[in-house]
Every structure is written in structure tokens, then in C-alpha cells.
Amino acid sequence: MESAALMWSVAAVTAAVFFWFVCIMGSAEVKGKRAVDLKMGSITRDKVQDKYKQYWSFFRLPIETLNSSENVPAFVDTFYNLVTDIYEWGWGQSFHFSPSLPGRSHRDATRIHEERVVDLIKARPGNRILDVGCGVGGPMRAIAARSGSDVVGITINEYQVGRARAHNRKAGLDGACEVVCGNFLQMPFGDSAFDGAYSIEATCHAPRLEDVYAEIYRVLKPGAMYVSYEWVTTGLYRAGDPEHVEAIHGIERGDALPGLRSQDQIAEVARRVGFEVIEERDLALPPAGPWWNRLKMGRLAYWRNHILVSILTILRIAPKGVVEIHEMLYETARHLTRGGEMGIFTPMHMILCRKPIDGDDN
Ligand SMILES: C=C(CC[C@@H](C)[C@H]1CC[C@H]2C3=CC[C@H]4[C@H](C)[C@@H](O)CC[C@]4(C)[C@H]3CC[C@]12C)C(C)C
Numbered sequence: 001m002e003s004a005a006l007m008w009s010v011a012a013v014t015a016a017v018f019f020w021f022v023c024i025m026g027s028a029e030v031k032g033k034r035a036v037d038l039k040m041g042s043i044t045r046d047k048v049q050d051k052y053k054q055y056w057s058f059f060r061l062p063i064e065t066l067n068s069s070e071n072v073p074a075f076v077d078t079f080y081n082l083v084t085d086i087y088e089w090g091w092g093q094s095f096h097f098s099p100s101l102p103g104r105s106h107r108d109a110t111r112i113h114e115e116r117v118v119d120l121i122k123a124r125p126g127n128r129i130l131d132v133g134c135g136v137g138g139p140m141r142a143i144a145a146r147s148g149s150d151v152v153g154i155t156i157n158e159y160q161v162g163r164a165r166a167h168n169r170k171a172g173l174d175g176a177c178e179v180v181c182g183n184f185l186q187m188p189f190g191d192s193a194f195d196g197a198y199s200i201e202a203t204c205h206a207p208r209l210e211d212v213y214a215e216i217y218r219v220l221k222p223g224a225m226y227v228s229y230e231w232v233t234t235g236l237y238r239a240g241d242p243e244h245v246e247a248i249h250g251i252e253r254g255d256a257l258p259g260l261r262s263q264d265q266i267a268e269v270a271r272r273v274g275f276e277v278i279e280e281r282d283l284a285l286p287p288a289g290p291w292w293n294r295l296k297m298g299r300l301a302y303w304r305n306h307i308l309v310s311i312l313t314i315l316r317i318a319p320k321g322v323v324e325i326h327e328m329l330y331e332t333a334r335h336l337t338r339g340g341e342m343g344i345f346t347p348m349h350m351i352l353c354r355k356p357i358d359g360d361d362n
């Protein structure tokens with residue numbers, strides 16, 4: 001009798017600890033996605049591991065194939081099917097970095113970094129603004145709410161479209177925010193359709209920056225502004241330094257990037273497609289606090305998450321392959337942190353452009 005009671009007590013305590021671990025500790029910073037809901041995008045459960053292997057095989061292709069505009073969008077789409085739920089669960093609804101702000105939460109720092117866009121492109125009530133590479137729409141909601149503009153987001157990943165629309169509805173912003181599935185290299189919008197545009201840590205996925213910048217230029221009205229937060233290597237990067245190369249290659253492989261560009265290439269490309277460059281600045285430089293702090297401070301949380309995804313895979317709640325994907329992201333976080341600490345990489349090289357009005361001197 002006593003041993004039965006003991007067994008029941010142990011079982012009850014184990015169940016309570018498991019519930020706490022999964023449902024309380026395992027939820028994202030911005031509530032919405034829990035570990036038990038990890039689905040891996042539009043990929044069916046039994047295909048997750050194969051798709052992960054397929055993702056890696058891409059990096060074995062010859063460099064010309066790797067950089068071709070035909071292959072990259074499909075490879076990026078596969079990547080976001082694999083990582084979107086883990087990003088939402090472990091990071092929130094905004095898939096980007098922000099300078100850390102003393103005394104402010106990550107959530108505040110994220111919102112402030114997003115709202116800066118409103119001032120830069122002068123978004124006003126009634127404007128139609130384009131979000132190039134919108135993810136699940138964290139920035140789009142912040143920008144629509146702050147500016148009173150209507151925001152149209154485009155993403156290559158169908159699963160993200162569903163997530164973004166659901167979040168828009170939940171936030172009561174589905175009237176102001178619209179989400180379209182499509183390729184930003186060939187956008188399904190007419191010429192001069194937008195009063196402004198922005199891209200946050202998204203155009204780094206384009207094999208050729210010219211192609212996406214030229215499309216953005218085409219869909220903007222003359223006089224409209226465009227701002228982008230670009231992922232680039234800085235002037236401190238040395239291609240002959242093995243430690244630098246390891247970090248940059250690690251970032252490219254873990255983030256579906258066809259190849260990082262250097263800081264000094266960005267404005268040149270913007271001018272080539274016709275933009276006037278108003279301002280260019282690395283928002284990660286002091287007095288900004290290190291953007292990689294949020295990745296570093298979470299090391300303990302990574303271990304908790306690793307144990308969690310392992311248990312959920314054993315219990316067949318999460319599909320096979322999730323542990324490997326989580327491991328890949330952990331490695332990526334290490335490379336991103338090293339890139340930030342060495343000062344050779346920034347995810348927030350800001351470029352502010354204007355489409356000239358006919359007759360402007362440019
Ligand atoms: C702009 C891009 C994505 C940037 C970031 C949003 C993501 C880059 C690396 C991601 C993460 C790394 C470690 C994960 C951790 C192991 C897991 O337990 C919880 C989620 C992570 C923190 C995850 C979250 C998103 C990132 C920070 C690229 C793709 C252009």
C-alpha cells in the first residue's frame with residue numbers, strides 16, 4: 001500500500017515537472033508558440049529529417065548553382081519550413097536582432113528597432129507600405145500600429161503567411177496588415193504601387209542584391225523612401241584569417257545565405273538600380289549595446305530547450321529531425337556571437353534610400 005502511494009506521488013511529481021518544463025518554461029518570450037506545437041512548417045512529419053538533409057546538401061553544390069536565382073528561393077523556403085516554429089518558440093514573432101538597450105527588455109528593444117523604420121521612411125496614416133521578407137509579421141504589426149499606415153508583407157514561405165495572418169487577426173490588425181506569398185525577386189505588384197518600403201534582415205537571402213533592390217525600386221512611387229537593415233561583413237573582416245572565415249561560413253550555413261556581402265557593396269548596388277542614398281550607418285556601433293548579448297545570455301536556456309526537444313521527439317510529439325535542427329541553430333548562434341564579438345559582422349547595416357522624382361538631380 002505504502003509503495004503504491006509512493007509510486008503515485010513520484011508519477012504526480014514527474015507529470016507536474018514535465019508540464020512546467022514544457023508549458024511554462026518552454027513558451028516563447030512573446031506568447032504564442034509552445035514547444036509542444038513545433039510542427040516544422042508545411043513539411044509533413046515524416047519528411048522533416050529528409051528535408052533537413054536536403055537543406056545541407058545544397059551547400060555541396062558548385063558555387064554557381066548555389067548562387068543562382070532559380071535555386072535559392074526554394075532552398076530558403078525549405079529553411080523557413082524547418083526553423084519558423086523554433087524561431088517563434090525561442091525568439092518571438094520578430095525574426096531579427098536589435099541593439100540591446102540598458103534597462104530595457106528584449107521586447108522593448110525589438111519594438112524600438114522596428115519603429116525606427118516609421119520615422120526613417122516617414123510612414124503616415126493612409127500610406128501603403130511594403131515589408132520585403134516579412135516573416136510572421138512582428139515588424140509589420142509594430143509599424144502599422146505606430147504609423148497608422150497599411151502594410152503589405154511578402155514572404156516566400158507559405159507557412160509563414162498562415163502564421164502572420166493568424167497573428168494579425170489576433171492583434172486586431174488584419175484590416176491594416178496584408179500578407180502575400182511570393183518571391184521578392186519578382187513581386188506580384190504593379191509599378192509605383194507603394195508609398196514606402198522596408199526590409200529587415202531579409203534581403204541577405206537574395207543571391208544578387210541588385211535583383212531585389214531593382215524590384216523594390218520598381219514598385220515604389222517616385223519620391224518614396226526605402227530603408228533596409230542588411231546582414232554584412234564589416235571592414236574588420238579578413239578573408240585570410242581562419243577564425244573570421246569559420247564564423248562567416250558558419251553564419252551563412254546556419255541562416256540559408258547564398259553568401260554574405262561586404263558593407264561597402266550595399267550603397268553601390270542601391271545607386272546602380274537608381275536610388276538616391278540618403279544615409280548609411282551600422283546601427284550596431286557604439287553607443288548601441290551589443291546585439292549578440294541576447295544570444296549569449298540564453299546559453300542556459302539553450303540546454304533547457306535541447307532537453308525539451310529531445311524529450312518531445314522521444315515521445316513523438318515533435319517530428320524526427322527537430323533535435324538536429326535545434327542543434328544547427330545552437331551552432332549558428334555561436335558563430336553569430338563570434339562574428340559580433342570580433343566586430344567582423346553586423347546584422348543591422350542600415351541604408352536609407354529615396355526613389356528620385358523625374359527631373360531630380362541624382
Ligand atoms: C535574420 C535571420 C534570423 C535571425 C535570428 C532571428 C535567428 C538567428 C539564429 C536563431 C536562433 C539561434 C539559437 C536558437 C536556440 C538554440 C533555440 O533554443 C531557441 C531559438 C534560437 C535562439 C534561434 C532564434 C532565432 C535566431 C536568433 C536570418 C535567417 C537571415
Ligand SMILES: C[S@@+](CC[C@H](N)C(=O)[O-])C[C@H]1O[C@@H](n2cnc3c(N)ncnc32)[C@H](O)[C@@H]1O
Nearest residue numbers: 094095096133134135155156183184200202205
Ligand atoms: C530572417 S526573416 C526576417 C523576417 C522579418 N523581416 C522580421 O524581421 O521578422 C527573412 C524573411 O525573408 C523572407 N525571404 C527570403 N527570401 C525571400 C524571397 N526570395 N522572396 C520573398 N521572401 C523571402 C523569408 O521568407 C523570411 O520571411
